[in-house]
Amino acid sequence: xxxxxxxxxxxxxxxxxxxxxxxxxxxxxxxxxxxxxxxxxxxxxxxxxxxxxxxxxxxxxxxxxxxxxxxxxxxxxxxxxxxxxxxxxxxxxxxxxxxxxxxxxxxxxxxxxxxxxxxxxxxxxxxxxxxxxxxxxxxxxxxxxxxxxxxxxxxxxxxxxxxxxxxxxxxxxxxxxxxxxxxxxxxxxxxxxxxxxxxxxxxxxxxxxxxxxxxxxxxxxxxxxxxxxxxxxxxxxxxxxxxxxxxxxxxxxxxxxxxxxxxxxxxxxxxxxxxxxxxxxxxxxxxxxxxxxxxxxxxxxxxxxxxxxxxxxxxxxxxxxxxxxxxxxxxxxxxxxxx
Numbered sequence: 001x002x003x004x005x006x007x008x009x010x011x012x013x014x015x016x017x018x019x020x021x022x023x024x025x026x027x028x029x030x031x032x033x034x035x036x037x038x039x040x041x042x043x044x045x046x047x048x049x050x051x052x053x054x055x056x057x058x059x060x061x062x063x064x065x066x067x068x069x070x071x072x073x074x075x076x077x078x079x080x081x082x083x084x085x086x087x088x089x090x091x092x093x094x095x096x097x098x099x100x101x102x103x104x105x106x107x108x109x110x111x112x113x114x115x116x117x118x119x120x121x122x123x124x125x126x127x128x129x130x131x132x133x134x135x136x137x138x139x140x141x142x143x144x145x146x147x148x149x150x151x152x153x154x155x156x157x158x159x160x161x162x163x164x165x166x167x168x169x170x171x172x173x174x175x176x177x178x179x180x181x182x183x184x185x186x187x188x189x190x191x192x193x194x195x196x197x198x199x200x201x202x203x204x205x206x207x208x209x210x211x212x213x214x215x216x217x218x219x220x221x222x223x224x225x226x227x228x229x230x231x232x233x234x235x236x237x238x239x240x241x242x243x244x245x246x247x248x249x250x251x252x253x254x255x256x257x258x259x260x261x262x263x264x265x266x267x268x269x270x271x272x273x274x275x276x277x278x279x280x281x282x283x284x285x286x287x288x289x290x291x292x293x294x295x296x297x298x299x300x301x302x303x304x305x306x307x308x309x310x311x312x313x314x315x316x317x318x319x320x321x322x323x324x325x326x327x328x329x330x331x332x333x334x335x336x337x338x339x
Contacts, residue, residue: 068137069172081134091134098127102139105146114150121146137171141181148184149339152265154208157188161207165198187219187339215259215338217252224251225333226273232328234275234290241316242273242332250315254307255336261303266337269305270297271312277326292316294332308334 066079070089078089101124108117121143128135144167147160164181171178189195190213197204226242229235241247258267272295294312296305 067170067172068134069175091136093131093133094136095128095131095133098124098131098133098135098139101127102136102142106142109142109146114146117146118143118150135170137167137175138177140170141167141175141177143167145180145184148181148188151188157191158206158208161185161188161193162203165203165207168198169203184339189213190215190219190338212263215256217249217256219339220252220255221337221339222248222251223333223335224248227330227332229328229330232275233326235328235330238273238275238292238316242312247312247315250311251308251334251336254304254311257307258304259338266335267304268333268335269308271295271305271309271332271334272297272329273332274329275326290326304336 066081068082068088068090070078071087072078072084072089073087075084078084081092082089083092101120105117105120105124108114108120121139124139125135125143128139140163144160144163147156147163151157151160164185167178167181185193185195188208192208192210192212194204194207194210197207197209224243226239228239255267258264274293274295276291276293278289278291292313294309294316296309298305300306
């Protein structure tokens, strides 16, 4: 068989392979040069079919790899750079080091070390790059979710949003690995996040371009620390009430009011929870009326702490039943922040 050589320089082919549409660029160059082996002499539908076949048989480089995760029943259902494994298409190439680092990063997230997880995710991505292997969507999306949760400055939130955009572009709609990034972005929508920019054909330069809007309760993280009084009557009931949903709703409402005034992402309150009872002679029987009060410890007249003190006093109105005179108090520390 006569050997066929392309007249296109090798450097041009290499650059075309790493272009945004590498496989298609290579196909176009080969068609223009006449091709090798069987010549693409046909025109019309025949030539178009041969060109599509050539594109399909050319593996995409890691930078332009097609998203993994499509359902499959055999290898013919997946792109050439992927295999059918347990009914799902997955990349042929991988990095064992990157997989181990990704698992370590997930463990750090579960332990609450978001900053450490971010560094480990960066190392995992670097390991896949070094192995010239496509970065799995679960790794990209996990890194984006951790970055979004850890972001505390406008610059960090912008960088994290760009990571989330890459996660969405490199995964299929409905993929479970997108869920954490979606939830984290939803909590940042009040910070001026323009969600429509994730639907653009090309990645946006900025995502936080809208004016800040009022946060919602689901975006507020609360930490409540009430010193236990195990030997005091009514303590277990009051502790359960302080940690209950009505009390948490009241605290969240106070935080939102404070945010509208100061636009600060966190607030705290040092309070004192007091329980007292008063004896009442009802004639045929005696009763002890309980009174719950939450007091502030500062001189502030408005803001988060005074609001929480008043709101909790009302929210804890379901008094514990007492059978004797009682008078005790316990420190109550509350911290709220936007996630």
